[in-house]
Amino acid sequence: MSATVLNESALRWAAATIFGVSIAADVYVFATRGPRWTRAFDHLLHLSMAAAMIAMAWRIRPASHSLVPIVFFLLAAGWFVLVAGGRRCTLGDRITNCYNATMMIAMAWMYTLMNGSLAGYTDHSPDHVLAGSAPTHIAGAPMPAAQMPQTTSGAGAWIAAANWIVTLGFAVAAMLWLWRYVGAWRAGRSAAAGPLTELGLLSQAFAAAGTALMFGVMG
Numbered sequence: 001m002s003a004t005v006l007n008e009s010a011l012r013w014a015a016a017t018i019f020g021v022s023i024a025a026d027v028y029v030f031a032t033r034g035p036r037w038t039r040a041f042d043h044l045l046h047l048s049m050a051a052a053m054i055a056m057a058w059r060i061r062p063a064s065h066s067l068v069p070i071v072f073f074l075l076a077a078g079w080f081v082l083v084a085g086g087r088r089c090t091l092g093d094r095i096t097n098c099y100n101a102t103m104m105i106a107m108a109w110m111y112t113l114m115n116g117s118l119a120g121y122t123d124h125s126p127d128h129v130l131a132g133s134a135p136t137h138i139a140g141a142p143m144p145a146a147q148m149p150q151t152t153s154g155a156g157a158w159i160a161a162a163n164w165i166v167t168l169g170f171a172v173a174a175m176l177w178l179w180r181y182v183g184a185w186r187a188g189r190s191a192a193a194g195p196l197t198e199l200g201l202l203s204q205a206f207a208a209a210g211t212a213l214m215f216g217v218m219g
Contacts, residue, residue: 011217015057018210019050025203026050038083042100045076046207049107053210056110069111077104099173106166106211113159113218163218170212177205 030043052069083089084097184198 012057015210015213016054018206018213019053022203022206022210023047023050025199029200049103050207052107053214070108073104073108077101080104103211163215167212167215170208174205174208174212177201177208181205
């Protein structure tokens with residue numbers, strides 16, 4: 001097995017593991033906290049995002065080259081903006097909801113690039129990059145070789161730069177969410193709240209790290 005194939009497999013398993021942890025943490029919070037219907041809907045959108053990322057990494061793409069996921073995640077972003085504007089939303093919740101809206105917009109952006117909808121941009125999306133430079137087989141389906149990345153100019157240059165900015169932004173966000181989780185976990189341990197305190201923060205940390213990984217592959 002070539003080093004290229006091993007690297008592709010490592011990236012795919014890394015993405016699946018990171019988003020899998022995020023999904024597990026979200027499911028635990030959803031199942032144990034009995035949240036309001038708005039919070040339940042928030043968790044469902046997070047689960048959809050994480051599942052979509054795993055599907056991208058493993059090229060499970062029934063709708064990845066259509067407008068459906070783009071519209072879905074733009075509507076999801078609109079939902080979080082709407083919630084952030086609610087009267088009863090605290091400042092911390094507003095910031096979190098605006099962050100969630102940004103993540104949903106990033107998902108729509110990624111699907112837009114996968115669709116090849118932007119002129120002048122060479123497809124470096126996870127769907128193509130993780131396909132590898134040699135044919136492989138996953139889940140019994142042949143995977144065609146991806147073209148080598150090509151130098152882009154003009155629109156392609158600023159799109160690539162935007163992808164790296166998004167990568168850096170979500171990497172920083174992952175560290176901030178993890179820092180918040182560690183602080184909440186320590187406070188919960190001091191109050192004998194149990195080892196699974198504030199898993200929602202951990203879910204956010206892993207989702208941000210996975211998003212940074214996927215955009216890093218694109219860059």
